[in-house]
Amino acid sequence: MADTAITVHHDEHHAHEHHGPQGILKYLWSTDHKIIAMQYLFTGMFMGVIGAFMAYVFRMQLAFPGISVPGFGQVSPGEYNALVTNHGSIMIFWVAMPVLIAAFGNYLIPLMIGADDMVFPRINRLSYQIFLLSVIVLLASLFVPGGGFGGAWTAYPPLSAVGEYNQTSIGASMWLLAVALEFIAFLLGGINFITTLMNSRAPGMKAYDIPLVCWFIVIASILFMLSVGPLIAGAVMLFFDQTIGTGFYDPARGGDPILWQHLFWFFGHPEVYVVLFPAIGITIDVIATFARKKVFGYKLMLYTTVATGVLSFFVWAHHQFIAGIDPRMANIFTITTLLISVPIAELCFVIIATLYGGSIRLTTPMLWALAFMAEFLIGGVTGIFLGASGADVYFHDTYFVLAHFHYTFFPIAIIGTFAAFTYWFPKMFGRMMDDRLGKIHFWGTIIPFNTIFIPLFVLGMGGQHRRIYNYQHFPELAGEGMYTLREIATISLLVMLAFQLVFFYNCIMSWWKGPKAPKNPWNANTLEWTTESPPPHGNWPEGLPNVYRGPYEYGHPDREEDYWPQNLPA
Amino acid sequence: MAFPKPQATLRSSTGIPTGRLAIWWVLASEVVIFGGLLGAYLMFRLGHPEWAESAAVTNTWIGAFNTFVLLTSSFTAVLGHQAAERGDGKQAAKFLVMTIFGAATFIGVKSYEWWYEISHGYTITSNGFWAFYYTAAGLHALHVIAGAVIMGFIAVDAWRNRELQRVELIGIYWHFVDVVWIFLFPLLYIAK
Amino acid sequence: MAEHNDKHGQHGDDAHGGGHHVDYRKIYLTLLVLLVVSVVGPFFEILWLTLITAFGIAIVKANLVIQNFMHLKWEKRIMKWVLATSLVLMFLMFAGISSDVMNHEGSNWENVAAQAAVERGLAAAAGLEIEEEDIEPVVVGFNARNTFNLVCATCHGQTGDGTGPAGAALDPRPASFADPAFWTTRDMDRILTVIRDGATAVGGSSLMVGWSASFTPEQIQQLADYVASFRPGA
Numbered sequence: 003m004a005d006t007a008i009t010v011h012h013d014e015h016h017a018h019e020h021h022g023p024q025g026i027l028k029y030l031w032s033t034d035h036k037i038i039a040m041q042y043l044f045t046g047m048f049m050g051v052i053g054a055f056m057a058y059v060f061r062m063q064l065a066f067p068g069i070s071v072p073g074f075g076q077v078s079p080g081e082y083n084a085l086v087t088n089h090g091s092i093m094i095f096w097v098a099m100p101v102l103i104a105a106f107g108n109y110l111i112p113l114m115i116g117a118d119d120m121v122f123p124r125i126n127r128l129s130y131q132i133f134l135l136s137v138i139v140l141l142a143s144l145f146v147p148g149g150g151f152g153g154a155w156t157a158y159p160p161l162s163a164v165g166e167y168n169q170t171s172i173g174a175s176m177w178l179l180a181v182a183l184e185f186i187a188f189l190l191g192g193i194n195f196i197t198t199l200m201n202s203r204a205p206g207m208k209a210y211d212i213p214l215v216c217w218f219i220v221i222a223s224i225l226f227m228l229s230v231g232p233l234i235a236g237a238v239m240l241f242f243d244q245t246i247g248t249g250f251y252d253p254a255r256g257g258d259p260i261l262w263q264h265l266f267w268f269f270g271h272p273e274v275y276v277v278l279f280p281a282i283g284i285t286i287d288v289i290a291t292f293a294r295k296k297v298f299g300y301k302l303m304l305y306t307t308v309a310t311g312v313l314s315f316f317v318w319a320h321h322q323f324i325a326g327i328d329p330r331m332a333n334i335f336t337i338t339t340l341l342i343s344v345p346i347a348e349l350c351f352v353i354i355a356t357l358y359g360g361s362i363r364l365t366t367p368m369l370w371a372l373a374f375m376a377e378f379l380i381g382g383v384t385g386i387f388l389g390a391s392g393a394d395v396y397f398h399d400t401y402f403v404l405a406h407f408h409y410t411f412f413p414i415a416i417i418g419t420f421a422a423f424t425y426w427f428p429k430m431f432g433r434m435m436d437d438r439l440g441k442i443h444f445w446g447t448i449i450p451f452n453t454i455f456i457p458l459f460v461l462g463m464g465g466q467h468r469r470i471y472n473y474q475h476f477p478e479l480a481g482e483g484m485y486t487l488r489e490i491a492t493i494s495l496l497v498m499l500a501f502q503l504v505f506f507y508n509c510i511m512s513w514w515k516g517p518k519a520p521k522n523p524w525n526a527n528t529l530e531w532t533t534e535s536p537p538p539h540g541n542w543p544e545g546l547p548n549v550y551r552g553p554y555e556y557g558h559p560d561r562e563e564d565y566w567p568q569n570l571p572a
Numbered sequence: 573m574a575f576p577k578p579q580a581t582l583r584s585s586t587g588i589p590t591g592r593l594a595i596w597w598v599l600a601s602e603v604v605i606f607g608g609l610l611g612a613y614l615m616f617r618l619g620h621p622e623w624a625e626s627a628a629v630t631n632t633w634i635g636a637f638n639t640f641v642l643l644t645s646s647f648t649a650v651l652g653h654q655a656a657e658r659g660d661g662k663q664a665a666k667f668l669v670m671t672i673f674g675a676a677t678f679i680g681v682k683s684y685e686w687w688y689e690i691s692h693g694y695t696i697t698s699n700g701f702w703a704f705y706y707t708a709a710g711l712h713a714l715h716v717i718a719g720a721v722i723m724g725f726i727a728v729d730a731w732r733n734r735e736l737q738r739v740e741l742i743g744i745y746w747h748f749v750d751v752v753w754i755f756l757f758p759l760l761y762i763a764k
Numbered sequence: 765m766a767e768h769n770d771k772h773g774q775h776g777d778d779a780h781g782g783g784h785h786v787d788y789r790k791i792y793l794t795l796l797v798l799l800v801v802s803v804v805g806p807f808f809e810i811l812w813l814t815l816i817t818a819f820g821i822a823i824v825k826a827n828l829v830i831q832n833f834m835h836l837k838w839e840k841r842i843m844k845w846v847l848a849t850s851l852v853l854m855f856l857m858f859a860g861i862s863s864d865v866m867n868h869e870g871s872n873w874e875n876v877a878a879q880a881a882v883e884r885g886l887a888a889a890a891g892l893e894i895e896e897e898d899i900e901p902v903v904v905g906f907n908a909r910n911t912f913n914l915v916c917a918t919c920h921g922q923t924g925d926g927t928g929p930a931g932a933a934l935d936p937r938p939a940s941f942a943d944p945a946f947w948t949t950r951d952m953d954r955i956l957t958v959i960r961d962g963a964t965a966v967g968g969s970s971l972m973v974g975w976s977a978s979f980t981p982e983q984i985q986q987l988a989d990y991v992a993s994f995r996p997g998a
Contacts, residue, residue: 033575068933078971079930112580119578121590166977189601197594202580227597228850231604232857235612238707248696248703253877256620256700256885261612264861268608315853319860328863328870475929546579588840596843600850607854612865615858619866619878622885636803643799643825647792650833654788699885747833751826758818762806 033123039109046100053092060085065492067472082471083152090155098415102280107219113530116204129190136183143176151177159251163243192223206549213553218283229272236265267318275314281418285371291526292368293360296554310345323391339389366440370421381409402462428519439508446501453494457487613704626701635761645674646750649743661733668727675720908986924994941994
């Protein structure tokens with residue numbers, strides 16, 4: 003009967019309420035956005051462990067060349083290439099995106115806008131299933147004859163197109179297929195997020211009453227949708243080159259490898275902002291809650307982010323400065339690249355202004371949020387060196403680039419994730435995490451993070467190039483000093499990985515035996531804190547909330563308490 | 573098969589019905605996919621004047637006929653939308669079936685066209701022009717097939733006077749498939 | 765009940781049917797006429813006319829379909845902006861990439877391979893017999909020593925003794941051609957086989973790959989001769 007179309011009669015809907023599938027089927031077949039979010043979260047975190055293991059292996063090889071790495075064995079050159087390729091691909095496509103966008107987007111958006119689910123729950127489920135398929139294809143690619151793809155996550159042809167060159171022809175095609183499936187999953191998911199945010203807000207929630215984290219996740223989804231198209235076209239062309247022998251990227255057949263580079267980076271650059279924006283959104287929401295202060299310049303932040311997103315389409319060829327592009331283009335891209343640092347800097351200032359005068363509570367989520375800003379700032383300023391095409395002639399493909407993007411990606415994918423996870427854990431799992439263990443984990447992650455990557459800046463400036471499996475073969479890079487720096491980086495990584503055990507222990511013990519979480523343990527304003535922890539199916543079975551004010555009314559003079567939830571009538 | 577729609581689906585803060593809003597976003601992403609592919613083709617085509625010889629082989633009459641078929645199917649699709657607006661599910665379903673029939677004709681003609689070209693030695697690996705020809709038209713054809721399949725499900729629902737709003741939505745998608753072909757036709761057939 | 769089957773949610777003023785009356789038949793017939801014009805255009809063999817009728821008309825046709833069949837004319841402004849943005853991005857992409865891909869030469873560079881491809885294609889089109897020597901070769905002549913130093917020496921060393929920088933980490937180590945013991949069990953046939961098909965073809969390690977995809981048989985023979993030159997007493 004099509005007359006479920008009757009609008010907004012929550013009591014009738016309540017009477018028809020479905021509880022969704024039960025038992026094991028709940029996890030295979032559920033369309034509830036919270037379950038799907040958990041699926042993305044756990045899959046993403048699982049892939050994070052795999053990506054981290056790969057980093058462990060290749061860093062051991064780099065610091066102690068030729069050793070038999072515990073848990074892996076000796077690393078051959080081909081295996082090294084496969085490890086770095088898949089580490090990069092996994093961390094971006096199968097950790098950062100699923101956790102920051104798919105998991106937290108799915109979980110938070112309906113809750114924060116006062117809806118009972120996403121607008122297309124079945125497409126939501128389909129998007130996870132396609133994503134899971136992409137995970138399976140990628141992991142399978144590591145075990146086929148030849149091993150995992152070894153042509154770098156950027157997959158430049160002819161290396162990526164010709165099996166004889168990359169020596170991993172089956173792995174290469176499976177990798178490409180996995181990436182394509184992941185793109186499709188996120189296109190489908192993105193449509194859900196955008197449509198839900200645009201249309202399904204609680205009565206009374208105007209555009210500027212939406213929490214910034216929701217805005218930023220949706221802006222990221224839009225950025226993704228608009229930039230991935232040309233790469234999908236390019237990937238189809240690369241797949242044909244790999245499998246049926248077309249010559250789209252083969253110069254001898256009239257093709258052009260530079261075309262792939264352009265298509266890849268036209269997407270690749272906006273992609274870094276696709277993962278950045280959700281992390282910033284999370285940071286802002288956490289900071290507002292724990293500074294007990296309204297965000298300084300909500301509209302400023304929003305429009306700045308939109309401007310950054312637009313500008314991000316104009317900078318892509320800074321990844322190709324020494325690839326032989328037209329030098330006039332290089333000039334233009336240098337200017338735009340340097341320009342894009344301005345809105346990001348502005349976001350930093352807005353966050354500082356938000357903190358200023360606030361009543362700061364240094365809880366674990368707050369520590370992560372503050373660390374995000376500090377570390378990302380370092381990453382951002384080192385990008386300026388790289389954006390200047392003259393300097394980039396030296397820096398391109400050195401470890402300076404690598405340290406730069408780890409100083410940006412790590413805050414995004416890891417620090418941002420931990421900020422969100424520790425902040426919303428009570429809501430998601432109904433228990434409070436141990437704050438002391440959280441802080442130990444925090445310091446045990448942040449300090450080694452810096453001691454891993456600062457040496458890599460130095461190595462990069464010293465001329466150490468990327469994607470080389472053994473620097474002992476190059477006399478100018480095999481000196482004592484450089485060797486020591488590599489050792490420091492690797493040992494720091496081991497320390498950091500060890501501290502992650504604290505996190506896992508904290509998660510499991512808190513989930514099992516932690517104190518039960520109230521509805522609103524942080525005294526925050528946004529709608530997700532007005533329902534049970536964890537929320538039931540349908541989020542507010544007794545009736546969806548209405549909204550009367552913005553999301554950051556902390557310390558309002560008209561109130562006795564220092565917070566003012568969005569759903570309380572005036 | 574009543575999947576209970578969440579209240580989220582029924583709301584409309586923008587005034588645009590949710591389904592239609594979503595379809596527009598689907599189209600926006602498809603524009604950049606096809607735009608990327610066709611843009612790449614254009615760059616190559618302009619840089620390779622010798623492709624004109626291969627381009628001359630494509631049969632403009634078949635291309636024109638297929639354009640006619642798709643335009644007509646767009647026409648029947650929008651008539652189906654008109655019928656759905658009136659609440660006439662059965663009529664809408666009939667128009668959708670006509671559109672699907674148009675899709676089938678298009679695919680049939682294309683299959684013949686490709687069989688002819690392949691059997692005369694013009695395969696996807698022959699040269700750059702043919703690589704783009706088969707890839708672009710092939711990607712388009714996949715969208716035609718997928719659209720026709722979904723349209724079939726919607727037609728079944730419409731026949732039973734269910735979910736009539738989806739007739740408009742699949743129509744919008746269908747018109748987009750038509751628009752892509754409107755550009756493919758001159759690119760691959762007329763510009764010789 | 766029929767009205768409940770319409771759009772869910774608020775009924776905005778853009779409600780289909782209420783307000784805009786489109787004569788779909790007229791639009792359709794216009795489209796067909798335009799189609800005929802665009803097919804006929806090339807017959808006049810005037811380039812600018814063909815371009816206008818082909819692409820200009822395509823733009824007009826697409827616009828008619830988008831505005832009237834898709835009802836974009838009556839849609840809320842936000843969606844027009846979104847679609848316009850995706851279109852603008854395509855122009856941006858074209859502008860940024862075409863200077864590298866479309867051109868085959870610049871102020872300091874030439875895309876030799878592409879130029880050769882264009883020449884070959886045009887010559888074939890003109891029905892000219894293509895002499896391979898007529899077209900400037902893409903690669904300069906093959907030199908076994910240079911190739912060995914570029915490709916083989918990484919493992920086998922420039923002096924062929926198996927001490928190349930990459931060879932140090934391999935197990936088994938690369939063969940040393942300067943070792944007399946090596947030559948007691950190899951002949952030219954075996955050397956050729958290993959270079960061509962890889963060591964696995966003779967039961968050896970997969971670390972020595974085959975190069976048949978990269979070199980012609982003549983080139984492989986030259987490489988084998990060069991390898992033989994390392995033999996002590998050669």
